[in-house]
Amino acid sequence: MEIKYQLLSLLLVLGTSQATEQEPDVPDVYQKPKFCGQLDCPIYRLVKQYDKFEHRDYEATRWVRTPLENDFFGLGMVKSFRRLYKYITGSKAxxxxxxxxxxxxxxxxxxxxxxxxxxxxxxxxxxxxxPPQPTDPDVYLSDSPAQSVYVRSFGGYALDSAYSKEAEVLAEELRALGLEFNDSFYLRSGYNDPFTVYDRHNEVWFVAK
Incomplete structure (x- = not known):
């Protein structure tokens, strides 16, 4: 049973849990992107649409975070996802x-x-x-200020190697256009559960300077 649970958790971290939820309480004037599905997602304004990527301005956001240990088999991702999932399902103050x-x-x-x-x-x-404070010492709340990001989107089932490759492609495109960005890190964003076969949506982000 434990092995079965870990395999399911690993599938979940390739995307996200797209279970049906109530529509989020966001301003009526904002048109939520189709790739968010029925779930709430951060609000942004499209600054410019380039040929192969977008420039977006995101509003300030709040996140619940946990450390992630990178390893070859992806067990670190399973553990991190499990900690966060426990938080949103009731493991908190x-x-x-x-x-x-x-x-x-x-x-x-x-x-x-x-x-x-x-x-x-x-x-x-x-x-x-x-949001309530987490009880797990490895889980914490974090506020992100409004920020401007460059985003490259791609489809299909994406492993870490695919995100890394797409991030390198985006970095090259930004440099070629003379656009300044923080190249010390990138953000990989997944929007789909593992059971979604068609119209899968993945993104890599670089924070603009």
């Missing part, structure tokens, strides 16, 4: 369940130091104004 959101974001340092270690994050939905 207040027994309050939080809806699943997208994307699941993984912070990937490219140069160490000073980029730091990898983390996995769940977006805290807009409807949760005062």
């Amino acid at each position: 207040k027994e309050m369940k939080i809806n699943m959101t997208v994307p699941v974001v993984i912070y990937k340092p490219r140069n160490q130091p000073p980029a730091g270690n990898s983390t996995m994050s769940f977006f805290v939905p807009h409807e949760v104004q005062d």
Whole structure:
């Protein structure tokens, strides 16, 4: 049973849990992107559409994060996903369940130091104004200020190697256009559960300077 659970968890970290949830409480004027499905996701404004990537301005957001240990078999991702999933399903100071959101974001340092270690994050939905504190010492809440990012999207089932390759392609495109960005890390964002076969959506982000 434990092996079966770990395999399912590993599948989940390739995407996210797209179970049906109530529509998020976001402004009526904002048109949520199709790739968010029925789940809440961060609000952004499209600054410019380039040929192979986008420039977006995101509003300030809140995330629940946990360290991520990178290993060949992906067991670190299973453990990180499990910690975050336990938090949103009730493992916190207040027994309050939080809806699943997208994307699941993984912070990937490219140069160490000073980029730091990898983390996995769940977006805290807009409807949760005062999220409870986690009880797990390896899980914590973190606020991200409004930021401008360059985003490259791609489809299909994506392993870590695919995200890394797409990040390198995006970095080359940004340099070729003379666009400044923080190249010490990138963010990999997954939007789909492992059972979604068609129209899968994945992204890599670089923070603009």
